[in-house]
Amino acid sequence: MEFDFADQQPKLLMLMYGLVAFVLVVGGLLLLLDVVPAWFARRREAQLVAASVGGAPLPRRPKQREGIFALFFLLPTLLLLTIGLVVPAIRTVLLSLMNRTSTEWVGLDNFGWMFSDDAIVRVLVNTLVWVLLVPLVATGFGLIYAVLVDKARFEAVAKSLIFLPMAISFVGASIIWKFVYAYRGEGDQIGLLNQIVVSLGGEPKQWLLESPLNTLLLIVIMVWIQAGFAMVVLSAAIKAIPGDIVEAARLDGVSPWQMFWQITMPSIRPALIVVMVTLTIATLKVFDIVRTSTNGNYDTSVIANEMYNQAFRYSENGRGSALAVFLFILVIPVVIYQIRNLRQQREG
């Protein structure tokens, strides 16, 4: 029962290396950016001096050195994105068209498997349920709470408490809720949910084993985490509604209900869309909650979890990649929509 600190030294040394590398790379880049232009400037000065002494025509000012600067500023980012995201994403698309060891082309077989295997269809249905419910419920709750808390005292504290789960890892949150759902066959219940059920005269249940209820209970965890995000963004949007509009509406004698639907809702529409989109993408990729709570058993698996199992546990590279590609296909509409928004903003 003792902890040996010496075991930890290699790790801290590695951390040191990492930090040294950071200083070298970033410092080196900044230095390079400072020294090179200074050198060019000196050379140009020398040329000018030489030209004016010799009476030769002045050398033309070099055209547009801006591009080179931009390249250096962007170099690390573009390099890393290419190695870490672009090339791997393309390779994943290729792998999804190959067999499990990536030695033969199999066409769309992996995708065919996805839609014909009952277990995987179940996974797809679960993901659909997640994607439909989480953004809707979390945004709805966040909106109601944001409106409610807008007039309340202790606003900051109340908001912090709702927002708090954002700081907790999905793994931590899953353990918290696993404890709430805990079941005891005999004696006192230790899980809050079963205790409530028992005290209301019901029978305790093994919540996480019962499909399809268990998927809904896992969704509760996600909503619990994400509602705070929706609430904070929407609350800020509500506060940004210009006071004179609200004032004018009030003078016209609109009811709070009308106020909400005719003033608040149209004003916060952009924020509402952003929240929904963000939550949809986050939900599509949900992995940690399912893995920690049930490991995808009892009919609770989702695409991201199944993808991990196929690719990294069963070494089915083809199938795992196909699931990843499918995940990407699902977000493509969102990407297009976002880019259109962005271009409008840039032009406007």
Add this chain to the structure above:
Amino acid sequence: MTTATPTVAAGTQKTDGTPTTTAGRVRKRLNSRTATLVSIVIAVVWTIPTFGLLVSSLRPEDEIKTTGWWTSFTNPQFTFENYEQVLFGRSASSGQLAGSFINSLAITIPSVLFPLAFACLAAYALAWINFRGRDWVYIAIFALQIVPLQMALVPLLRFFSTGVTLGGVTLMPAWDLVDEQKFAQVWFAHTCFALPFAVFLLHNFISQLPGDLMEAARVDGATHPKIFRTIVLPLITPALAAFGIFQFLWVWNDLLVALIFAGGSDETAPLTVRLAEMAGTRGNEWQRLTAGAFVSIVIPLIVFLSLQRFFVRGLLAGSVKG
């Protein structure tokens, strides 16, 4: 877009019309009373699960396993033994989370610094340097934000384990990392995955700096690197803090990337990987799970609570300003 700080709230409340009649005033006060009450009740309900975990983690093993945590209000028995066990226990089943805690730190710190520095350089170039195709580069980086990182996992892992060969020429040998050296893989992966969002968020801030300032500096003969270092960096510290917190929480709380690139061994597994493992194999050892979960929560909670203002500002810049 204003931030959600209480001062702003107080400011907007003053602009609400004050009802002129007594009845109106009473009704308004009642309304706000109900709203206060309901919102506080919801906030408390929201916190109960976390609170239950905290209370449980301080209770003796027998108590946790036989009675609900709410009974400790009538029969208080508290101990730090669970924490001692999960942090420093020597037996294989205890978790040995102190080591994982250090792993988490070793993974997180560089994974925050690298993307922060690179993204800030890139964001400056995209906002203030004129070059052809600038908008397209920005849009491409923006779009990458939405590529699920699942898309990159298998090939990136191969990239580390087999290196790169193009037409028989080895461009990069395999990394062949062992034990704690695997941290480098995790840093690399986290940096790549974080960059699109980081560039996007910091670009939002940097592009809104006053153009006159840049113009003046250029007229004075300052080069881009100089402007970046002496003018831009000091001005965007809040944005750097916002992204830093964001990335810190993301990396510290991440399970998938760590699971794949760090693996589950004692030398490299961070807290999340350890905990997920414990929840799977020792699902009924509540005394360890509760204490372990709280160990993993405490650092992000402190960071979050002390720097919430920056975090919220970053969140709003990243989502609403678009």
